[in-house]
Every structure is written in structure tokens, then in C-alpha cells.
Amino acid sequence: MxxxxxxxxxxxxxxxxxxxxxxxxxxxxxxxxxxxxxxxxxxxxxxxxxxxxxxAPRPRGRPSLGVEAREVTLLPRHWEWLAGQPGGASVTLRKLVEAAMRAGRSERECLDAACRFLTV
Known part of the structure; x- marks a missing residue:
């Protein structure tokens, strides 16, 4: 950030x-x-x-990669679709999030950011 x-x-x-x-x-x-x-x-x-x-630095292992476990609530049909994807639900969700982040911000998101800054 x-x-x-x-x-x-x-x-x-x-x-x-x-x-x-x-x-x-x-x-x-x-x-x-x-x-x-x-x-x-x-x-x-x-x-x-x-x-x-x-x-102090954390010990080696998966948590040192920054992986954070949280609960995700989806409908059964969403879980079924995720289960059928290569790599499973976690890999697919990470790929979807990364793709959305790479797509960039919309004009509306840029205007909202400017308004929040100017308000303070």
C-alpha cells in the first residue's frame, strides 16, 4: 500500500x-x-x-507467505463450481482477485478516492 x-x-x-x-x-x-x-x-x-x-520474524512455513485463513460464505452452486476448477477453491479465488486487481480502478472509484481525500 x-x-x-x-x-x-x-x-x-x-x-x-x-x-x-x-x-x-x-x-x-x-x-x-x-x-x-x-x-x-x-x-x-x-x-x-x-x-x-x-x-520478531515469524517462523518458516505457510504463514510466512502472508496466507491468511478467513471464512467465505457462498451458495452451494458456487462451491460446486469452485470445486471443479483446477487447483480448487483457494487457487481459483486468488486468481479471480488478482485478475480484478490488475484490471484497475474504475472512473467512479477514482472520483470516490479524490472526494474522500478532499473531505479530510
Whole structure:
């Protein structure tokens, strides 16, 4: 996720949060929390940055790949279709999500992002 960080009215950082987290920590205490604002570059939503120290590395295995298990609720006909796909449900769902992400954002999504940013 790429973000842009503003301190009062100036852009002070742009890019991946991990690239400039230490610089933001070095700013010290702020007079007002609203002096420092961060926005997701894709959605225009204001985001909270985690400025805590990174946790210890996780052990090897599937979780280190970033795989996250969550519940998906589908109709029986959807499960049947997914079961018939090469690789099964998980692989097919990941491929569908990746294809949608590559397709890019619609004009409406771009306008919504701009409105969210301007509202803040």
C-alpha cells in the first residue's frame, strides 16, 4: 500500500510506510494529532500508520507467505463450481482477485478516492 503523509500542509513522505516509519518516529510529540495525516494513494482514505517497532520474524512455513485463513460464505452452486476448477477453491479465488486487481480502478472509484481525500 502506497501512502502520502502530510505534516500540516506539507507532503513529508510518500511511498511504502516501512520506508519512512523511522523518520516519522523522529518527529517527536505533535501539538495536535491532526497535524500529521496519512492517505492511501489508491483509495484516498485516511489511514493510521503503525509506528511501533517491528515484531520478531515469524517462523518458516505457510504463514510466512502472508496466507491468511478467513471464512467465505457462498451458495452451494458456487462451491460446486469452485470445486471443479483446477487447483480448487483457494487457487481459483486468488486468481479471480488478482485478475480484478490488475484490471484497475474504475472512473467512479477514482472520483470516490479524490472526494474522500478532499473531505479530510
Amino acid at each position: 502506497a501512502v502520502t503523509v502530510f505534516y500540516k500542509d506539507d507532503v513529508i513522505a510518500r511511498g511504502q510506510p516501512g520506508d519512512f516509519t523511522q523518520a516519522l518516529r523522529d518527529l517527536g510529540p505533535l501539538a495536535r494529532s491532526s497535524d500529521l495525516l496519512a492517505f492511501d494513494d489508491d483509495t484516498g482514505r485516511q489511514v493510521d500508520l503503525d509506528l511501533t517497532e517491528p515484531a
